[in-house]
Amino acid sequence: MVSNTGTMTEQHSEVISKQEETSSILRIDNLNVYADKNHILKDINLIIPKNKVTVLLGPSGCGKTTLLKAMNRLTDLYKELKVDGHIYIEEDDILNATKNIPVIRQKMGLLSQRPYPLPVSIYKNVAYGIKLKGIRDKKLIDYSVERNLREVGLWDEVKNRLNSPATSLSIGQQQRLCLARGLAVKPRIILADEPTSALDPISSKIIENLFKKLEQHYTIILVTHVLRQAIRLADHVVFMSFGEIIEQGQPDELFNNPKTEKLKEYIIHGN
């Protein structure tokens, strides 16, 4: 189900100009990423609309995950990657910032393909980010933990075992825990890298419903290779192939009237 904002027309350029009137939440200028000799992302220019679900779609190897990871500069962890360009999160260029990078990162939350609960208890997982900010007030932390666990629908399931290890949860619960943990630092953007690919259908559905709920207050950038998921969730679709953005726009427009060969092929084969 695709949300339809009545004020926007279906032309992509109109979408862009509308956004330039409000400050763009995330803007990418001339991004190039190289892995040793390979040019993985070629001249990416992208604007992410605020409070919408933007889906990065494409065949595997097209660079969508690298693009996502560049957005919060996780590419620093991969020594073979060289990153060039500008990525503006509100007013901060995260790629060229020299200090406060962790603070800028906190504007975005990450949900990975596989849940990665920290090797501590459920409570400590959610409290991790808050404590990093220096907050020590136990009541505040308790409150935040409960609120964020409620937000993802986990509170009732775990309220009696907050101190048990996070690994004792099922995979679906772990992924929701990771979401709660990410929300606890009050990000404006949620970066999600194929977040349901390791989950069973029921857990996947829960996560997707959560995204639809969160959309109102957060900007969500979702990487997926599942066409149907894109159709279900996207407000804006960016189709990529071999490191370039091929087409982007509203889902109906893109999927019903694909303009490029690559997208046409992808739609036919791309499940």
Added chain:
Amino acid sequence: MVTTLVTILLIPLIIGVGLYFKAAPIIENQSLWQLITSSNWAPSKGNFGFWPFIAGSLYVTILSFILAAPVCLFAAIYLTQFSSSKLLQFMHPVIDILAGLPSVIYGVWGILIIVPLISDLLAPIFNTNSSGYSLFAGGIVLAIMCIPYMLNMMIEVFNTVPIGMKEASLSLGATYWESVKHVVVRGSYPGIISACGLGIAKAFGETIAVMMVVGNRIQVTLNPFEAGYPLPALIANNYGEMLSIPMYDSALMFAALLLLVIILLINLVFRYFIYKTQKR
């Protein structure tokens, strides 16, 4: 094929039984408790108190652990989290060689370098006299010998932490260093502990190198500048006289049996720990 496998697996059992048989006379003669706790060692009079040797082994093992463990931990963190991968690649042969150098080579080096270091440099700093042949020397040499094994294991453990964990931590606003602290190290506690266990087991059983620098005096002392006499050294030093004094051979075999049992115990406990956590 099966027979060879089974035979190999039976070796510890056979060794244990064999040693037990040779040690039996002394076990029957004196109580086990007496043997292990008495400090009276006078074989010609028939007194066999093993405590000084057990204490010596414990002291030198613990000392080597205290010296080696932090170095390994720090080095492992640096090599896996901070340095370039080229340095880590370079370190692998370094570790191999350190692990492969025979005990006796460490002993020679210990005599040439560590013993004078202690007698000429360290003892004066602490206002004591020392010949250099001391528990301290044994501890230092042992520490260097155990480091490659512990380091190798810690490197392996740190490398198995999935990068997604670090990504998650960074995304939550942690610095790289905080991520290393909370994710890599905290998440590897079981592996770190196992590595330590292996180091301890190895240190306890090491014979020649320690023997060459530890002074070989039968006494129980807490002063590291004094000499000591670990259990393996007892066996190695006295096998010559073994058959001339009654029950001496039995006593030495008992010492060997004791050593075997202690090491197997340490090994089994820590290895069990590893397998349990690897199942995750």
Added chain:
Amino acid sequence: MKRRKIIEETIFRIISAFAAYSLIAILAFIIFIIFLKGFRALNLDMVTKIPKGGFYYGGEGGVLNAIVGSLYIAFGATFIAILVGMPAALYINVHLIRLRRTQNFIRYLLDALWGIPSIVYGAFGFTLMLFFGMNASLLAGIITVALLITPIMVRTFDEVLSTIPKGLHEATLALGSTNTEMAFKVMLKQGFSGFITAVLLSFGRGIGDAASVLFTAGYTDLIPVNLDEPAATLPLAIFFQLSSPIPEVRERAFASAAILTIIILIISLGARYLSKKYSKTILR
């Protein structure tokens, strides 16, 4: 608070870098000292002659007795270890491929075996000698060292074999070979580099270990001609001769140390180089 974090991180980086680099320095230092003392004493005589006038008091001659003795023992023990250990490792990886728990249990036992200190093997070897009425001899030394290094052989080889993908087994079985046939042909080919590594490591351990030959191989000035005679070994050559009052005898100890170190260096570096080289042709 940010400043505190930065200070903490910098201090830690410095300490941990220091730890890592100091290990390299220590190794270099050890080798340097051994070679410094050893090369001064090394000359052609040293490696071609046996000691004259008794190894402890006679300053003439060299350490050929120890070199040959060590080689005999190391080769003999490695040979036995291959004979006994290789089939065992193959068995674990071929016939037991479905019994995961058993495999793990056996590996667990083998690891424990690896941890038994060599002095215990030496003491046991000694009791065997008394039991069978053997004298301190080449044979006793070979058997004891074989006991010591077999677990190393098995476990190292096993480690490599276990990385061979399961699919290979199944494909070969589908093509009609029996389990044993397959075991030897396919695994040996794929695991060849691992086999070499295992042999090298075991050999290195066997030639350098002192505690296992202390009681069992005896010591002598001469080169043994048959299995019943005692044999000198490089580690013991160092150990016994280092404390001699005669400086020339001590020189022999240092020379032996240098020789032994060179052997180990060649083995360690060779093993690592070979395992890297052959792993390129192996299936992943």
